[in-house]
Amino acid sequence: MRSYSWRGLVAATLGLCSVGVHAQGTITDLGSLLAGQKNLTTFYSLIQKYPDILLQLPSYSGVTILAPNNDAFNKIPYTQLNSAFANNDQDTITNVLEYHILQGTKVAAQLVPGTPVFLPTLLTDSKWSNVTGGQRVENVEQSGNVVVFVSGQGSRSTLVQADLMFTGGVVQIIDSLLIPPTAIENTTQAFNLTSFEGSLYASNQLPTFSVPNVTIFAPNNEAFQALGPALTTMTAEELATVMDYHLISGSVIYSTALTNGTKLATLSGENITVSHSGNNVYINSAQLLTTDILIANGVLHVISNILNPQGPGAQPNPAIASQGQVFASASDVANLPFTSAIPCTSSCPVTSTTASSSTATTAATKSSSSAAAFTTSSSKGVGAALARETGGFNKAAGLMVALGGAVMML
Template identity: 25%
Template sequence: MKKFMTSRFFMLAVTLVSLVSFSACSDDDDPEPVPTITDVVANNPNFSLLLAAVSKAELADELSAPGNLTVFAPDNQAFAAAGINQEYISSASKEALANILLYHVVGARVGSASVPASDSVRTLAQKLIFASKNANGVFVNGVAVKTADVAASNGVIHVISNVLIPPTLTIAGVATSSENFSILVSAVQKAGLLTAISNPGKYTVFAPTNAAFQAAGVTQATIDELSPEEVTAIVAQHVIGTNVYSSDLINNATAPTLRTGTSLTIGTTPPSVKVTGGTNPVSNVVTTTPGATFNITTTNGVVHVIDRVIL
């Protein structure tokens, strides 16, 4: 009897130890919770300026709520490249910061593998950003993605190398706002295309200045003398139907223009375009100032100033 009791006690003890061990192992095997987008930003010191902006704009809760978001997140170096520091963030209004930050957020999860060669997508700021992917990497508004596909429970983060500033002008607005484009505007109006480049879209326009027209021997008087059909042919071969930033230029690649049957051949050293198969000199992109002479993001595409009209 004593031996039987001892045996039962031993079996009970083994069972209890096994249960405790199994429970401990189960606790150890529990996966770590995936952080939200706000958690990722808050826990990375390289996002301290982004966190300050998110907090000031009162967007932390929105970026931690369940859902599927894509955030193009500028790190501290990106803010510095844009000339934005803590002092600027502290002095900016909540509304101004929210407008900038929501321009970095898409209301769907988009991994880097799903970024198209060239396309536009609407942000939570209700304005388009222009994404692209090529042999040079992944870009948004021509800004490089430094680190892609940082996972969060409510979406994905792509770290970018500059801050995206929401545009306020259309392509037509950029052209009409400068006297240097008066011949171009006159040509566009004669071609009946001013409305087209004011409408929503994802166009790329290689915009010749007045000096660029004159360099090719084209003056306002020339535009006045040409027929609307002739002017339309000239203007249309300056426009590509999708977004092409300087980061998307691949040497010797070709891109169809809005002029039927006409494409542009791309050069990269220096950045330039010319009619494919044409014998006229190339038109160089004026790369003096990003956002001012090239990679000018608009609400409906991108503008690059060129030094010679494309003929």
């Protein structure tokens, strides 16, 4: 497809040029296409309201616009990011729009059912995306010809109208706004991986896990409870070595690349081994539970057990449902280990001494500054419940509330 400049794209969007409809009415300019879709009036109005933002986007040869329909805006709750939009924060708005634009023309017919693809977007700002080549969105065709896009914190948007061609690419209409992936500490809370998050703080490894282009295998809370003192009695240095065995640094590896027999070099220096048995996938002897959770700096997969760098040859027993522990002195505990190491970021207790208050403030500031551009309104239970839903979007402020809400949760 020929190159189509963003200035030309903006002009077409706003109806400032007259490209016209090709013979047989098959392809038109973007402005005419959006104006003719009654279910895209809110999205079209948003683009018209902020034309200068689109002019800032880079030129690209062919684009795919994932356009949220009117219903997508009507179900978006209020969040603390509303203030950014109410104050016309063009940086925030630009980055959200960039995440809805894919590099290249992607049509639904290209999808192989059941095989996810991870498509680069125009979201490349390092404050929002710490992966090479543009932040990704997952696209997969599921049973029943249902096509979904999976974005940050596991949010799902369904394709409701496909392959609307225009002179600069294609528009795909979706039923929910995409959420740019968040920092690891926000994502772990959204997926209830709080012991894993706490272990990163306890071992001082959060900065290590926050560098660009990583693959993380995060044990679930039950895995930490099953080990108990086998981990909690470790020094910070010993715990850091264990955590490093769950990190592939410098490479973003999605589930499609976790083929049987693959060996991956971890930050600890030891390899982990991928094995398949029937429909189950294992990392060493830990079962892979949830795959392809997009984070700001790569991808995270959830596993059932904690990996031991001193036992890299551990193999699963597919005949049993729950794999044995690979640490000596493992003992079940009722509490969630390491969660007390997570800095308080909201509703924090007030201490009686200045020194203690200063320390708590510093910890909270570090937590906030290490997060991605999208942050949560609470340190606990992100995405667990919706706030209130916004109503109509007749006013400009309503439009900004809508997009602001989309940043965090659907």
